Amino acid sequence: MTEDPARHRADAAEDLARGRGGAAEDPVRDPADRVFGALADPTRRALLDLIAEQGEATATSLAVRLPVSRQAIVKHLAVLDAAGLVTAARVGREVRYAVRPDALDATARWMSALASEWDRRLAALKRIAESG
Amino acid sequence: MTEDPARHRADAAEDLARGRGGAAEDPVRDPADRVFGALADPTRRALLDLIAEQGEATATSLAVRLPVSRQAIVKHLAVLDAAGLVTAARVGREVRYAVRPDALDATARWMSALASEWDRRLAALKRIAESG
């Protein structure tokens, strides 16, 4: 009786709504969200490494260097593009991808700020514990 | 998705993601790996918010504020713990979780350094393009 399904509705539910909710599908996931999701996959990180290494690369050329099909690469590149981690530029019959440092850097700054915030709170709690 | 039974694709991708060739792999990379995976889930990010907000929290108390079962919370906390994003301290009959800013900050620094590296390469490529 410890787990009551009836109370499976709470104030923080709205935070979850943007992730995976049955009805509302894609209500603007914030950039950091997509960056983390993109970076969570090892193949996508490998792609970023390869593109950064070559400066520019096409899906076909990347498919040669990774043990997955071109279509899989294309899907991953679409995710990376949506996350703002790469840019796609069509040149003639091919599409050239390049890494985009600013999205990565922005997320890094966001994380760093959050870490500082946690630090601040922890320090405050420690002071209260000591004085109380 | 990390371990492929037919281990030939995921492994190669993993090798590439870890940086080519070097016997000594970046000690920061592996943690960053898990941090991305942990942060990729909206429920886990919500958990981090709640814990940071309260300073300390138990799985049961968190289950009240999130629309998922306690067991789900426990699993997520295990992931966050493995990623170094939270600490778990047993106090009597309960387990208290607290956020750990350093792992987050370390990953932020790693991302920032990577962004700088990309910037450097892009700048070099641009110079070549202009001079050529």
Add this chain to the structure above:
DNA sequence: CATTACCGCAACCCCAGAGTTGCACATCGA
């Protein structure tokens, strides 16, 4: 010591997404 919370383990369900194959379309070079 009986009761009351918490926690841990295990089995199970379900679906998003990583990966595939196949083919049609567009563009370059000869």
Add this chain to the structure above:
DNA sequence: TCGATGTGCAACTCTGGGGTTGCGGTAATG
């Protein structure tokens, strides 16, 4: 113009992990 090459789209498979339920173990409280 024709073949070669690179891309786009669609349907499909299948594993991982997020979620659940149920129950047994253990520490606090009266």
